[in-house]
Amino acid sequence: MVKIIIYCGLSVPYDEAKEILDSHDDVEVIYKRPIKRGDLGVDMKENPDIIGIIDGVFHQNSSVGHKELLKVIDSGVTVVGASSMGALRASELDTLGMIGIGYVYEQYATGKVASDDDVAVMLDSETLESLSEPLINMDYVFTNAVKENIISQSQKDELIQIAKSTFYPKRNYAQTLAKSDLDDDTKTRLIDFIRTSPDIKKEDGKELLRYIADMVK
Incomplete structure:
Protein backbone atom coordinates (compact mmCIF):
# COMPACT_ATOMS: atom_id res chain seq x y z
CA MET A 1 0.00 0.00 0.00
CA VAL A 2 1.35 3.41 -1.06
CA LYS A 3 0.30 6.24 1.22
CA ILE A 4 0.17 9.80 -0.14
CA ILE A 5 -0.48 13.11 1.63
CA ILE A 6 -1.56 16.11 -0.44
CA TYR A 7 -1.73 19.64 0.96
CA CYS A 8 -4.20 21.65 -1.11
CA GLY A 9 -7.75 23.01 -1.02
CA LEU A 10 -7.08 26.55 -2.23
CA SER A 11 -5.41 26.37 -5.64
CA VAL A 12 -7.09 23.03 -6.34
CA PRO A 13 -10.33 22.18 -4.46
CA TYR A 14 -10.44 18.75 -2.87
CA ASP A 15 -13.19 17.41 -5.12
CA GLU A 16 -11.26 18.33 -8.27
CA ALA A 17 -8.05 16.88 -6.83
CA LYS A 18 -9.77 13.57 -6.15
CA GLU A 19 -10.87 13.34 -9.77
CA ILE A 20 -7.18 13.12 -10.69
CA LEU A 21 -5.69 11.30 -7.72
CA ASP A 22 -7.83 9.19 -5.45
CA SER A 23 -7.48 6.15 -3.23
CA HIS A 24 -7.78 2.63 -4.65
CA ASP A 25 -6.76 -0.87 -3.65
CA ASP A 26 -3.02 -0.17 -3.67
CA VAL A 27 -3.02 3.57 -2.90
CA GLU A 28 -4.33 5.64 -0.01
CA VAL A 29 -4.53 9.41 -0.54
CA ILE A 30 -5.01 11.74 2.41
CA TYR A 31 -5.96 15.33 1.62
CA LYS A 32 -4.95 18.03 4.10
CA ARG A 33 -5.49 21.77 4.42
CA PRO A 34 -2.72 24.14 3.19
CA ILE A 35 0.48 23.27 5.00
CA LYS A 36 1.87 25.35 7.85
CA ARG A 37 4.89 25.04 10.10
CA GLY A 38 4.68 22.01 12.34
CA ASP A 39 2.23 20.02 10.22
CA LEU A 40 4.87 17.64 8.91
CA GLY A 41 5.93 16.66 12.41
CA VAL A 42 2.38 15.52 13.10
CA ASP A 43 1.48 14.14 9.69
CA MET A 44 4.61 12.01 9.36
CA LYS A 45 2.95 9.74 11.93
CA GLU A 46 0.79 8.63 8.98
CA ASN A 47 3.98 7.10 7.50
CA PRO A 48 3.50 8.55 3.99
CA ASP A 49 5.56 7.40 1.02
CA ILE A 50 4.84 10.54 -1.03
CA ILE A 51 3.96 14.09 -0.01
CA GLY A 52 2.57 16.60 -2.50
CA ILE A 53 2.58 20.25 -1.49
CA ILE A 54 0.38 22.59 -3.50
CA ASP A 55 -0.93 25.12 -1.00
CA GLY A 56 0.53 26.49 2.21
CA VAL A 57 0.04 29.44 4.52
CA PHE A 58 2.23 32.52 4.14
CA HIS A 59 1.14 35.15 6.62
CA GLN A 60 -1.79 33.67 8.58
CA ASN A 61 0.60 31.27 10.37
CA SER A 62 4.30 30.46 10.12
CA SER A 63 5.17 28.86 6.78
CA VAL A 64 6.51 25.32 6.51
CA GLY A 65 10.25 25.44 7.15
CA HIS A 66 13.13 24.20 5.04
CA LYS A 67 14.52 22.05 7.87
CA GLU A 68 11.14 20.34 8.28
CA LEU A 69 11.07 19.44 4.61
CA LEU A 70 14.68 18.29 4.51
CA LYS A 71 14.10 16.01 7.49
CA VAL A 72 11.19 14.39 5.62
CA ILE A 73 13.20 14.06 2.40
CA ASP A 74 16.16 12.58 4.29
CA LEU A 88 8.36 28.17 -3.76
CA ARG A 89 9.87 25.54 -1.46
CA ALA A 90 10.72 23.22 -4.37
CA SER A 91 12.70 25.99 -6.06
CA GLU A 92 14.70 26.42 -2.86
CA LEU A 93 15.23 22.71 -2.19
CA ASP A 94 15.32 21.11 -5.65
CA THR A 95 19.09 20.52 -5.40
CA LEU A 96 18.49 18.76 -2.07
CA GLY A 97 15.88 16.29 -3.26
CA MET A 98 12.53 18.07 -3.49
CA ILE A 99 10.82 17.74 -6.88
CA GLY A 100 9.36 20.85 -8.52
CA ILE A 101 6.56 20.76 -11.08
CA GLY A 102 5.01 23.35 -13.39
CA TYR A 103 5.14 26.94 -14.57
CA VAL A 104 5.23 28.64 -11.16
CA TYR A 105 8.07 26.41 -9.99
CA GLU A 106 10.04 27.23 -13.14
CA GLN A 107 9.50 30.95 -12.56
CA TYR A 108 11.02 30.68 -9.09
CA ALA A 109 13.73 28.18 -10.07
CA THR A 110 15.00 30.41 -12.89
CA GLY A 111 14.94 33.55 -10.76
CA LYS A 112 12.27 35.30 -12.81
CA VAL A 113 10.20 35.48 -9.62
CA ALA A 114 11.74 35.80 -6.18
CA SER A 115 9.13 36.99 -3.69
CA ASP A 116 6.57 34.79 -1.95
CA ASP A 117 4.22 37.76 -2.40
CA ASP A 118 3.80 36.68 -6.04
CA VAL A 119 1.82 33.60 -5.08
CA ALA A 120 0.25 34.85 -1.84
CA VAL A 121 -3.51 35.37 -1.63
CA MET A 122 -6.03 36.27 1.03
CA LEU A 123 -8.22 33.26 1.78
CA ASP A 124 -11.37 32.48 3.68
CA SER A 125 -10.07 30.27 6.48
CA GLU A 126 -13.31 28.29 6.61
CA THR A 127 -14.03 27.64 2.94
CA LEU A 128 -10.44 28.05 1.62
CA GLU A 129 -11.88 30.33 -1.07
CA SER A 130 -9.40 32.79 -2.54
CA LEU A 131 -10.38 36.39 -1.80
CA SER A 132 -7.68 38.02 -3.92
CA GLU A 133 -5.74 37.34 -7.11
CA PRO A 134 -2.14 36.10 -6.98
CA LEU A 135 0.36 38.26 -8.82
CA ILE A 136 1.84 35.23 -10.60
CA ASN A 137 -1.53 34.56 -12.25
CA MET A 138 -1.93 38.19 -13.28
CA ASP A 139 1.54 38.33 -14.79
CA TYR A 140 0.88 35.08 -16.69
CA VAL A 141 -2.39 36.42 -18.13
CA PHE A 142 -0.99 39.86 -18.99
CA THR A 143 2.05 38.29 -20.67
CA ASN A 144 -0.24 36.21 -22.87
CA ALA A 145 -2.38 39.29 -23.54
CA VAL A 146 0.72 41.00 -24.95
CA GLN A 161 3.32 47.91 -11.32
CA ILE A 162 -0.18 48.72 -10.06
CA ALA A 163 -0.70 45.14 -8.91
CA LYS A 164 2.70 44.97 -7.18
CA SER A 165 2.06 48.21 -5.32
CA THR A 166 -1.23 46.82 -3.98
CA PHE A 167 -1.13 44.88 -0.69
CA TYR A 168 -1.74 41.26 -1.65
CA PRO A 169 -5.08 40.78 0.20
CA LYS A 170 -6.58 43.59 -1.89
CA ARG A 171 -5.02 42.60 -5.20
CA ASN A 172 -7.49 41.78 -7.99
CA TYR A 173 -8.10 42.43 -11.66
CA ALA A 174 -10.92 44.94 -11.17
CA GLN A 175 -9.01 47.43 -9.05
CA THR A 176 -5.86 46.99 -11.17
CA LEU A 177 -7.69 47.84 -14.39
CA ALA A 178 -9.59 50.67 -12.69
CA LYS A 179 -6.32 52.36 -11.70
CA SER A 180 -4.75 51.93 -15.13
CA ASP A 181 -4.68 54.32 -18.08
CA LEU A 182 -6.15 51.74 -20.46
CA ASP A 183 -8.93 53.02 -22.69
CA ASP A 184 -12.39 51.48 -22.35
CA ASP A 185 -12.14 49.37 -25.49
CA THR A 186 -8.82 47.85 -24.41
CA LYS A 187 -10.20 47.19 -20.93
CA THR A 188 -13.21 45.38 -22.40
CA ARG A 189 -11.06 43.18 -24.62
CA LEU A 190 -8.68 42.46 -21.76
CA ILE A 191 -11.53 41.55 -19.40
CA ASP A 192 -12.86 39.09 -21.97
CA PHE A 193 -9.37 37.61 -22.28
CA ILE A 194 -8.99 37.31 -18.51
CA ARG A 195 -12.30 35.44 -18.25
CA THR A 196 -11.13 32.77 -20.70
CA LEU A 208 1.43 17.76 -9.68
CA LEU A 209 -1.49 15.41 -9.02
CA ARG A 210 -1.10 13.82 -12.46
CA TYR A 211 2.63 13.46 -11.85
CA ILE A 212 2.03 11.61 -8.59
CA ALA A 213 -0.74 9.52 -10.16
CA ASP A 214 1.76 8.37 -12.81
CA MET A 215 4.26 7.51 -10.06
CA VAL A 216 1.89 5.04 -8.43
CA LYS A 217 0.38 3.41 -11.53
Whole structure:
Protein backbone atom coordinates (compact mmCIF):
# COMPACT_ATOMS: atom_id res chain seq x y z
CA MET A 1 0.00 0.00 0.00
CA VAL A 2 1.35 3.41 -1.06
CA LYS A 3 0.30 6.24 1.22
CA ILE A 4 0.17 9.80 -0.14
CA ILE A 5 -0.48 13.11 1.63
CA ILE A 6 -1.56 16.11 -0.44
CA TYR A 7 -1.73 19.64 0.96
CA CYS A 8 -4.20 21.65 -1.11
CA GLY A 9 -7.75 23.01 -1.02
CA LEU A 10 -7.08 26.55 -2.23
CA SER A 11 -5.41 26.37 -5.64
CA VAL A 12 -7.09 23.03 -6.34
CA PRO A 13 -10.33 22.18 -4.46
CA TYR A 14 -10.44 18.75 -2.87
CA ASP A 15 -13.19 17.41 -5.12
CA GLU A 16 -11.26 18.33 -8.27
CA ALA A 17 -8.05 16.88 -6.83
CA LYS A 18 -9.77 13.57 -6.15
CA GLU A 19 -10.87 13.34 -9.77
CA ILE A 20 -7.18 13.12 -10.69
CA LEU A 21 -5.69 11.30 -7.72
CA ASP A 22 -7.83 9.19 -5.45
CA SER A 23 -7.48 6.15 -3.23
CA HIS A 24 -7.78 2.63 -4.65
CA ASP A 25 -6.76 -0.87 -3.65
CA ASP A 26 -3.02 -0.17 -3.67
CA VAL A 27 -3.02 3.57 -2.90
CA GLU A 28 -4.33 5.64 -0.01
CA VAL A 29 -4.53 9.41 -0.54
CA ILE A 30 -5.01 11.74 2.41
CA TYR A 31 -5.96 15.33 1.62
CA LYS A 32 -4.95 18.03 4.10
CA ARG A 33 -5.49 21.77 4.42
CA PRO A 34 -2.72 24.14 3.19
CA ILE A 35 0.48 23.27 5.00
CA LYS A 36 1.87 25.35 7.85
CA ARG A 37 4.89 25.04 10.10
CA GLY A 38 4.68 22.01 12.34
CA ASP A 39 2.23 20.02 10.22
CA LEU A 40 4.87 17.64 8.91
CA GLY A 41 5.93 16.66 12.41
CA VAL A 42 2.38 15.52 13.10
CA ASP A 43 1.48 14.14 9.69
CA MET A 44 4.61 12.01 9.36
CA LYS A 45 2.95 9.74 11.93
CA GLU A 46 0.79 8.63 8.98
CA ASN A 47 3.98 7.10 7.50
CA PRO A 48 3.50 8.55 3.99
CA ASP A 49 5.56 7.40 1.02
CA ILE A 50 4.84 10.54 -1.03
CA ILE A 51 3.96 14.09 -0.01
CA GLY A 52 2.57 16.60 -2.50
CA ILE A 53 2.58 20.25 -1.49
CA ILE A 54 0.38 22.59 -3.50
CA ASP A 55 -0.93 25.12 -1.00
CA GLY A 56 0.53 26.49 2.21
CA VAL A 57 0.04 29.44 4.52
CA PHE A 58 2.23 32.52 4.14
CA HIS A 59 1.14 35.15 6.62
CA GLN A 60 -1.79 33.67 8.58
CA ASN A 61 0.60 31.27 10.37
CA SER A 62 4.30 30.46 10.12
CA SER A 63 5.17 28.86 6.78
CA VAL A 64 6.51 25.32 6.51
CA GLY A 65 10.25 25.44 7.15
CA HIS A 66 13.13 24.20 5.04
CA LYS A 67 14.52 22.05 7.87
CA GLU A 68 11.14 20.34 8.28
CA LEU A 69 11.07 19.44 4.61
CA LEU A 70 14.68 18.29 4.51
CA LYS A 71 14.10 16.01 7.49
CA VAL A 72 11.19 14.39 5.62
CA ILE A 73 13.20 14.06 2.40
CA ASP A 74 16.16 12.58 4.29
CA SER A 75 13.81 9.98 5.79
CA GLY A 76 13.15 8.64 2.29
CA VAL A 77 9.78 10.24 1.57
CA THR A 78 9.31 11.65 -1.94
CA VAL A 79 8.28 15.31 -1.68
CA VAL A 80 6.80 17.08 -4.71
CA GLY A 81 5.86 20.77 -4.88
CA ALA A 82 3.95 22.97 -7.31
CA SER A 83 1.62 25.93 -7.72
CA SER A 84 2.06 27.99 -4.57
CA MET A 85 4.00 27.21 -1.39
CA GLY A 86 4.96 23.92 -3.01
CA ALA A 87 6.55 25.68 -5.98
CA LEU A 88 8.36 28.17 -3.76
CA ARG A 89 9.87 25.54 -1.46
CA ALA A 90 10.72 23.22 -4.37
CA SER A 91 12.70 25.99 -6.06
CA GLU A 92 14.70 26.42 -2.86
CA LEU A 93 15.23 22.71 -2.19
CA ASP A 94 15.32 21.11 -5.65
CA THR A 95 19.09 20.52 -5.40
CA LEU A 96 18.49 18.76 -2.07
CA GLY A 97 15.88 16.29 -3.26
CA MET A 98 12.53 18.07 -3.49
CA ILE A 99 10.82 17.74 -6.88
CA GLY A 100 9.36 20.85 -8.52
CA ILE A 101 6.56 20.76 -11.08
CA GLY A 102 5.01 23.35 -13.39
CA TYR A 103 5.14 26.94 -14.57
CA VAL A 104 5.23 28.64 -11.16
CA TYR A 105 8.07 26.41 -9.99
CA GLU A 106 10.04 27.23 -13.14
CA GLN A 107 9.50 30.95 -12.56
CA TYR A 108 11.02 30.68 -9.09
CA ALA A 109 13.73 28.18 -10.07
CA THR A 110 15.00 30.41 -12.89
CA GLY A 111 14.94 33.55 -10.76
CA LYS A 112 12.27 35.30 -12.81
CA VAL A 113 10.20 35.48 -9.62
CA ALA A 114 11.74 35.80 -6.18
CA SER A 115 9.13 36.99 -3.69
CA ASP A 116 6.57 34.79 -1.95
CA ASP A 117 4.22 37.76 -2.40
CA ASP A 118 3.80 36.68 -6.04
CA VAL A 119 1.82 33.60 -5.08
CA ALA A 120 0.25 34.85 -1.84
CA VAL A 121 -3.51 35.37 -1.63
CA MET A 122 -6.03 36.27 1.03
CA LEU A 123 -8.22 33.26 1.78
CA ASP A 124 -11.37 32.48 3.68
CA SER A 125 -10.07 30.27 6.48
CA GLU A 126 -13.31 28.29 6.61
CA THR A 127 -14.03 27.64 2.94
CA LEU A 128 -10.44 28.05 1.62
CA GLU A 129 -11.88 30.33 -1.07
CA SER A 130 -9.40 32.79 -2.54
CA LEU A 131 -10.38 36.39 -1.80
CA SER A 132 -7.68 38.02 -3.92
CA GLU A 133 -5.74 37.34 -7.11
CA PRO A 134 -2.14 36.10 -6.98
CA LEU A 135 0.36 38.26 -8.82
CA ILE A 136 1.84 35.23 -10.60
CA ASN A 137 -1.53 34.56 -12.25
CA MET A 138 -1.93 38.19 -13.28
CA ASP A 139 1.54 38.33 -14.79
CA TYR A 140 0.88 35.08 -16.69
CA VAL A 141 -2.39 36.42 -18.13
CA PHE A 142 -0.99 39.86 -18.99
CA THR A 143 2.05 38.29 -20.67
CA ASN A 144 -0.24 36.21 -22.87
CA ALA A 145 -2.38 39.29 -23.54
CA VAL A 146 0.72 41.00 -24.95
CA LYS A 147 1.38 37.99 -27.18
CA GLU A 148 -2.20 38.20 -28.46
CA ASN A 149 -1.82 41.95 -29.14
CA ILE A 150 -4.57 42.83 -26.69
CA ILE A 151 -2.26 45.12 -24.72
CA SER A 152 1.24 46.46 -25.36
CA GLN A 153 4.32 45.65 -23.30
CA SER A 154 4.25 49.11 -21.75
CA GLN A 155 0.59 48.64 -20.79
CA LYS A 156 1.45 45.30 -19.21
CA ASP A 157 4.28 46.94 -17.27
CA GLU A 158 1.85 49.55 -15.95
CA LEU A 159 -0.68 46.91 -14.88
CA ILE A 160 1.96 44.84 -13.09
CA GLN A 161 3.32 47.91 -11.32
CA ILE A 162 -0.18 48.72 -10.06
CA ALA A 163 -0.70 45.14 -8.91
CA LYS A 164 2.70 44.97 -7.18
CA SER A 165 2.06 48.21 -5.32
CA THR A 166 -1.23 46.82 -3.98
CA PHE A 167 -1.13 44.88 -0.69
CA TYR A 168 -1.74 41.26 -1.65
CA PRO A 169 -5.08 40.78 0.20
CA LYS A 170 -6.58 43.59 -1.89
CA ARG A 171 -5.02 42.60 -5.20
CA ASN A 172 -7.49 41.78 -7.99
CA TYR A 173 -8.10 42.43 -11.66
CA ALA A 174 -10.92 44.94 -11.17
CA GLN A 175 -9.01 47.43 -9.05
CA THR A 176 -5.86 46.99 -11.17
CA LEU A 177 -7.69 47.84 -14.39
CA ALA A 178 -9.59 50.67 -12.69
CA LYS A 179 -6.32 52.36 -11.70
CA SER A 180 -4.75 51.93 -15.13
CA ASP A 181 -4.68 54.32 -18.08
CA LEU A 182 -6.15 51.74 -20.46
CA ASP A 183 -8.93 53.02 -22.69
CA ASP A 184 -12.39 51.48 -22.35
CA ASP A 185 -12.14 49.37 -25.49
CA THR A 186 -8.82 47.85 -24.41
CA LYS A 187 -10.20 47.19 -20.93
CA THR A 188 -13.21 45.38 -22.40
CA ARG A 189 -11.06 43.18 -24.62
CA LEU A 190 -8.68 42.46 -21.76
CA ILE A 191 -11.53 41.55 -19.40
CA ASP A 192 -12.86 39.09 -21.97
CA PHE A 193 -9.37 37.61 -22.28
CA ILE A 194 -8.99 37.31 -18.51
CA ARG A 195 -12.30 35.44 -18.25
CA THR A 196 -11.13 32.77 -20.70
CA SER A 197 -7.57 32.47 -19.40
CA PRO A 198 -6.45 29.50 -17.30
CA ASP A 199 -5.65 29.80 -13.61
CA ILE A 200 -1.98 28.86 -13.83
CA LYS A 201 -1.66 28.01 -10.13
CA LYS A 202 -4.59 25.62 -10.46
CA GLU A 203 -3.19 24.08 -13.63
CA ASP A 204 0.16 23.52 -11.92
CA GLY A 205 -1.57 21.89 -8.98
CA LYS A 206 -3.35 19.51 -11.31
CA GLU A 207 -0.06 18.75 -13.05
CA LEU A 208 1.43 17.76 -9.68
CA LEU A 209 -1.49 15.41 -9.02
CA ARG A 210 -1.10 13.82 -12.46
CA TYR A 211 2.63 13.46 -11.85
CA ILE A 212 2.03 11.61 -8.59
CA ALA A 213 -0.74 9.52 -10.16
CA ASP A 214 1.76 8.37 -12.81
CA MET A 215 4.26 7.51 -10.06
CA VAL A 216 1.89 5.04 -8.43
CA LYS A 217 0.38 3.41 -11.53
